[in-house]
Amino acid sequence: MFSKVQRCARFQFFKVYENGNFKRCGSTYGRPDFTKNTYNVSRGYYNYLQEDHIRFFQRLLGEKRVIMDLSDLEKYNVDWYIQVRGCSSIVLKPKTTDEVSKILSFCEKNRLAVCPQGGNTGVVGGAVPVFDEIILSTELMNQIISLDETLGVMVCEAGCVLENLDNHLADRGLTVPLDLGSKGSCQIGGNVSTNAGGMRLIRYGNMHGNILGLEVVKANGEIIDCLSTLKKDNTGYHLKHLFIGAEGTLGVVTKVAFHCPPRPKYRSVAFLGLQDFHKALKTFRKAKEELGEILSAVEVMDIPTMNFIKEKNNQQSPIGNYPFYLMIEISGSNESHDSEKLHSFLDSCMSSNLILTGTVATDPTKLNAIWRIREGISEGYKTCGAVFHYDISLPLEHYYTLVDDMRRHMGSRCERVFGYGHLGDGNLHLQIQMKEYSKELKELAEPYIYKRTAELKGSISAEHGMGFMKRRYLDLAKPPSSVSLMRDLKKLFDPNGILNPYKVFP
Ligand SMILES: Cc1cc2nc3c(=O)[nH]c(=O)nc-3n(C[C@H](O)[C@H](O)[C@H](O)COP(=O)(O)OP(=O)(O)OC[C@H]3O[C@@H](n4cnc5c(N)ncnc54)[C@H](O)[C@@H]3O)c2cc1C
Known part of the structure; x- marks a missing residue:
């Protein structure tokens, strides 16, 4: 199995903070352009990063855990599929929940937008900033806290890499209950926040079934302790479920307790x-x-x-x-x-x-x-011209109908339309390959594919989430009453909208 996900370093055009000023450095070549230009988004009413903000972060974390160097910033600003690109000039790397809490409470008071980031293997543009949001990376929150081998329950920090957790469990006859191609880089906090599916969902179910408890920090810095390790706990609302699949818009996940099944022999x-x-x-x-x-x-x-x-x-x-x-x-x-x-x-x-x-x-x-x-x-996507990716759930009788429809719809204007996926879960990965990125072809494919998916009673995101790329189509995926309740919850948890703005909601 391949492990560490490689990312191309083709971009050298970033706004960096140097000697008290923002500067543009380097030049752009290759894809993608800044998301804010490609998608014509307007920046929200957030403050710009000031020198006194930086001093606060450096005092809290020390200079080494406040990343502002151009070459270091690059990989945090571009997503794995190289389709979106933010222009953040700062990455913060807390090591403890308390540090996350202090960062968020400061950002909330100063109206600074924050983009939580785990392994940055997400494929819908949720983990990278759209503008200059502060990137909060959980990379250094990577400790295993406890393992109950008899019950099969692990508690760990959100930044633990999935494959590392599985290796730790392997020696004890246990396994993690999910398996993704990105396991060498994705983190458990990211898996929770995307409600990741993967190859073994048919066997172990999704994250809602496997997560026993969470510790989460709200936008105002308040720490929510739902870190139960009990398999049964019916005391009131199951709040943890609100954060599973919330894509960093309701809180930052800092600790995770999950079920570890026996490792197959x-x-x-x-x-x-x-x-x-x-x-x-x-x-x-x-x-x-x-x-x-x-x-x-x-x-x-x-x-x-x-x-x-x-x-x-x-x-x-x-x-x-x-x-x-x-x-x-x-x-x-x-x-x-x-x-x-x-x-x-x-x-x-x-x-x-x-x-x-x-x-x-x-x-x-x-x-x-x-x-x-x-x-x-x-891996093949990196060496072909361009591919549009769609992660769709469909009733099984229509699983391949959508591939045939798209092939007809796109005609000879694209190189290839192909479909594969987790059949066991009704999850199709539909791909449209073309020589080079074309806005015209994108407009031909979308919203047609999402409308057709809705007609076939499918879901426009099976396991990858809405992120930035699919947010425009939320109204096709959910009835107005559900979207309205989602908005109410967002306002309740994050009244100033500082957590992962421009994501999930249109
Ligand atoms: C080769 C490859 C194969 C893949 N296969 C699958 C697959 O089979 N099934 C599948 O479901 N996905 C798959 N993915 C997508 C991706 O790996 C998953 O979505 C994964 O769960 C993301 O984890 P991450 O740590 O990289 O999160 P990131 O990409 O860093 O973040 C994803 C989202 O979660 C938020 N987030 C991250 N950490 C936190 C946190 N601690 N608190 C709050 N919000 C947070 C981010 O803001 C973002 O919105 C694949 C990706 C690649 C590159």
């Missing part, structure tokens, strides 16, 4: 070739019925996705070319039982003509090689 993945999507659906249903409790992932991809992988990542399909591919993973605690179940399921799929061919990997090296095909797709 045996894992196996089948990579299958199929004739059409209808058969993929039938195979999925059969897998649920016959594999039951050992089923841990069901991923689908179409042949254009495989062609993309071949061209951009130089990886081959291990079974040749087929219109559709399914990856079905099982994991459990009894090798002979689990393997027998898988093989009898595959035999039955073959004899009923659901699948055309397939290969099964159990050996860790082969198994990882197969997963790398799927996890490496987004």
Whole structure:
């Protein structure tokens, strides 16, 4: 599995604070332009950073944890997909909840906007500033606080990297209940704030089910202690759920208590070739019925996705070319039982003509090689002209309808439309690839894709959130009464709107 997410350093045009002045340094080449220019957004009524503000932060954190150097700022201002770019001139790196509280209370009093940032692997532009918001990075809040091995409950700080937590748990026969391609960089606080899904959601459920407690700092600096480690706790409202998926707009998550299931002792993945999507659906249903409790992932991809992988990542399909591919993973605690179940399921799929061919990997090296095909797709985006990404939830009967619709709609104006995703959760990743970024093509694709998703009774964000990129379409995703209640909650938690402005809400 690939780990540390690499980010291109193609941008050298930032406003920096130097000797008491803001200066523009360097020059821009490549994408993206500043978000504020590309998307024509107006800056909110916030104060600009002053020298006395900087002095306060330096007194609180020390100079080393107040980042203002141009080259250091770059990676915090640009998102992983290199699609949005802020112009913040300061990154703050608190180490404790108390420091986060003092920063936010100061920012609230001085009307300074703040952008919370975890691993910055978010793909909807939520984790980078739109203008000059202060970036509050949880990078140094990376301590494990406790682990109850019997109950399977870990408490840790928000900045712990997901893969590091999993490695710690592996030695104790436990695992984290989610698995993302970005696990080498994303942080648990970011996972909570995006309600991250990933490959094993079919097995362990989403963050709402796995998070037992949270500690959160509100915009005014007040610390909300909901850090329960109990599996059952029905004492009033479950406030933690408000912060799961809030994308840093209601508070900064500082500590997390979560459920750690037992680590499977045996894992196996089948990579299958199929004739059409209808058969993929039938195979999925059969897998649920016959594999039951050992089923841990069901991923689908179409042949254009495989062609993309071949061209951009130089990886081959291990079974040749087929219109559709399914990856079905099982994991459990009894090798002979689990393997027998898988093989009898595959035999039955073959004899009923659901699948055309397939290969099964159990050996860790082969198994990882197969997963790398799927996890490496987004790596390919870096070397192709441009790709528009859409993360959609759909009723299963319409899962592939949207890909066909978009292909028709875009016609020959784009290079390729392809679809893959977490079939087990009805989550499609639809991609439109073109030679180079084109505003015209963007306008052709949007809002059509979101309107069509709404018609098909889907959701315009399955697991990535609304961030900056999708906020304009919130009204398509939720009825007016829900959006209005969301706005009321935002006002209650953050009356001056200093937390992650320009995100989630249109
Ligand atoms: C290669 C790759 C594969 C991916 N695969 C998946 C996948 O399978 N499933 C999936 O769901 N996502 C996936 N993602 C998206 C991303 O990794 C997730 O959204 C992840 O949960 C973000 O975590 P992060 O720490 O990087 O958060 P960031 O990107 O830093 O932040 C994301 C949002 O959360 C807010 N935030 C971050 N930390 C905090 C905090 N402590 N308190 C309050 N707000 C905070 C930010 O302001 C922002 O709005 C993938 C991304 C990449 C690059």
